Amino acid sequence: xxxxxxxxxxxxxxxxxxxxxxxxxxxxxxxxxxxxxxxxxxxxxxxxxxxxxxxxxxxxxxxxxxxxxxxxxxxxxxxxxxxxxxxxxxxxxxxxxxxxxxxxxxxxxxxxxxxxxxxxxxxxxxxxxxxxxxxxxxxxxxxxxxxxxxxxxxxxxxxxxxxxxxxxxxxxxxxxxxxxxxxxxxxxxxxxxxxxxxxxxxxxxxxxxxxxxxxxxxxxxxxxxxxxxxxxxxxxxxxxxxxxxxxxxxxxxxxxxxxxxxxxxxxxxxxxxxxxxxxxxxxxxxxxxxxxxxxxxxxxxxxxxxxxxxxxxxxxxxxxxxxxxxxxxxxxxxxxxxxxxxxxxxxxxxxxxxxxxxxxxxxxxxxxxxxxxxxxxxxxxxxxxxxxxxxxxxxxxxxxxxxxxxxxxxxxxxxxxxxxxxxxxxxxxxxxxxxxxxxxxxxxxxxxxxxxxxxxxxxxxxxxxxxxxxxxxxxxxxxxxxxxxxxxxxxxxxxxxxxxxxxxxxxxxxxxxxxxxxxxxxxxxxxxxxxxxxxxxxxxxxxxxxx
Numbered sequence: 001x002x003x004x005x006x007x008x009x010x011x012x013x014x015x016x017x018x019x020x021x022x023x024x025x026x027x028x029x030x031x032x033x034x035x036x037x038x039x040x041x042x043x044x045x046x047x048x049x050x051x052x053x054x055x056x057x058x059x060x061x062x063x064x065x066x067x068x069x070x071x072x073x074x075x076x077x078x079x080x081x082x083x084x085x086x087x088x089x090x091x092x093x094x095x096x097x098x099x100x101x102x103x104x105x106x107x108x109x110x111x112x113x114x115x116x117x118x119x120x121x122x123x124x125x126x127x128x129x130x131x132x133x134x135x136x137x138x139x140x141x142x143x144x145x146x147x148x149x150x151x152x153x154x155x156x157x158x159x160x161x162x163x164x165x166x167x168x169x170x171x172x173x174x175x176x177x178x179x180x181x182x183x184x185x186x187x188x189x190x191x192x193x194x195x196x197x198x199x200x201x202x203x204x205x206x207x208x209x210x211x212x213x214x215x216x217x218x219x220x221x222x223x224x225x226x227x228x229x230x231x232x233x234x235x236x237x238x239x240x241x242x243x244x245x246x247x248x249x250x251x252x253x254x255x256x257x258x259x260x261x262x263x264x265x266x267x268x269x270x271x272x273x274x275x276x277x278x279x280x281x282x283x284x285x286x287x288x289x290x291x292x293x294x295x296x297x298x299x300x301x302x303x304x305x306x307x308x309x310x311x312x313x314x315x316x317x318x319x320x321x322x323x324x325x326x327x328x329x330x331x332x333x334x335x336x337x338x339x340x341x342x343x344x345x346x347x348x349x350x351x352x353x354x355x356x357x358x359x360x361x362x363x364x365x366x367x368x369x370x371x372x373x374x375x376x377x378x379x380x381x382x383x384x385x386x387x388x389x390x391x392x393x394x395x396x397x398x399x400x401x402x403x404x405x406x407x408x409x410x411x412x413x414x415x416x417x418x419x420x421x422x423x424x425x426x427x428x429x430x431x432x433x434x435x436x437x438x439x440x441x442x443x444x445x446x447x448x449x450x451x452x453x454x455x456x457x458x459x460x461x462x463x464x465x466x467x468x469x470x471x472x473x474x475x476x477x478x479x480x481x482x483x484x485x486x487x488x489x490x491x492x493x494x495x496x497x498x499x500x501x502x503x504x505x506x507x508x509x510x511x512x513x514x515x516x517x518x519x520x521x522x523x524x525x526x527x528x529x530x531x532x533x534x535x536x537x538x539x540x541x542x543x544x545x546x547x
Contacts, residue, residue: 032273035268035271054233058172062189063199064226064227065162066194067196070200085147085148119433120246123243127164131164135227137157139220163441167436167440169192175241175242186425191351191355194352205341238259240256242276245280257273279496283430306489307435311419311440312442313419315446315450316473316477317477327339329397342404349408353408356413367492368484368488368489368509369490372481372485375415379475379477381407386469386470423436486509489502
């Protein structure tokens with residue numbers, strides 16, 4: 001809001017001056033909100049290409065994470081890795097074989113389930129920079145590993161970085177994107193996962209016939225490549241304007257928006273800053289604190305449930321197959337080479353699925369609709385996979401592999417992709433980072449539980465369920481469908497303040513798009529929020545400094 005934008009009578013009393021300032025802020029915020037609603041996708045791309053570029057560049061960190069996490073899950077099917085770290089046994093064909101024990105598979109897989117909590121305090125830039133330095137050190141443990149204990153140690157240390165990469169990139173995308181680009185930039189994170197997984201599996205497939213230790217050391221060593229470009233991005237990218245406003249740094253937020261915006265309208269930037277101020281001030285008028293405890297207070301508990309539920313559906317719809325895909329196909333009867341080839345196809349689908357989701361969202365299909373029908377599709381496919389797995393023939397094994405690809409199609413353009421948009425859009429802006437962090441931690445806890453028994457389900461030296469494991473996950477997918485129908489709201493096309501207003505009013509999940517609400521109605525709460533925004537605007541003491 002420009003200081004000279006309102007001409008005040010020098011004889012106007014102080015109360016009237018303050019009221020005029022609040023009215024101007026509300027008017028600018030209303031214009032900013034209207035501009036977002038009227039902005040088309042193409043107009044958003046013309047006005048905010050730099051915001052899209054910076055957000056997509058930061059998401060390269062998730063390519064690195066997808067690559068890293070793919071390595072270990074597929075190393076369990078990797079001959080040279082199994083022979084180096086596995087235990088010898090005689091398989092069903094009477095041949096010598098090696099398997100990493102199920103207890104180690106479960107323990108190592110769970111060791112990386114950590115999360116990040118630093119971005120809200122120190123900002124996105126500084127947090128990403130130091131996390132990349134931390135991760136570079138963790139790679140040493142992977143590359144020079146001579147025992148499963150060292151690999152587990154590497155997973156624990158790297159897990160902190162992976163949690164930060166996952167949550168930071170999603171929140172950053174949600175805060176730099178205008179309304180028409182919000183769904184695209186938040187779900188681009190999932191495409192990055194697919195790209196990283198495809199690179200990892202493709203590299204392993206190319207090194208499959210190496211019998212020496214470099215067959216698995218080379219993929220680990222290549223992890224040092226990723227931090228170099230990402231550190232440069234972390235140092236040069238604009239800070240989130242929402243984070244800057246939350247810290248009382250309104251002029252810095254305006255400067256940051258100028259770096260994200262490609263138009264020549266200072267008024268449009270002023271209106272956008274006013275909209276951010278208004279949204280955050282309305283949240284502060286509702287709650288004076290923004291701690292982890294606030295996530296579970298009456299005003300926020302429902303939003304916390306939705307974020308937790310959206311993350312949980314990703315884990316419970318059958319995605320445990322994803323991490324063990326090659327190993328699962330191998331246990332279902334395919335050769336190691338064919339299992340890796342099928343997995344490469346699956347990860348190619350992972351990347352393409354995001355672009356399919358973009359097409360659906362661009363056509364007006366909501367996040368809730370994609371989630372609901374995606375879960376129905378996945379549950380049905382899993383029932384078929386379980387059924388064909390009861391037939392012990394090569395043809396049945398191939399059929400299970402093909403159906404797994406069909407499951408991947410459903411997962412990637414629905415739950416796998418849309419989750420990142422939902423968890424970024426649903427929380428209040430003041431609690432967004434904390435909400436996504438804690439939700440991701442909940443996701444990780446479920447992953448730990450899943451990983452603890454998934455390895456036993458598939459491992460031939462343990463429960464040896466093989467493909468029949470799919471029956472269990474089909475039941476879980478159908479339970480997820482019920483939760484989605486009754487509890488998941490639709491945030492498509494709503495600004496953050498409009499989402500806030502619906503949660504504050506207790507609007508049922510199935511009515512989020514149909515209810516009509518005036519978020520700029522002049523009332524006591526709106527005026528109180530205006531006062532908070534004005535006070536925040538004149539605050540000069542900053543407790544936080546960013547890179």
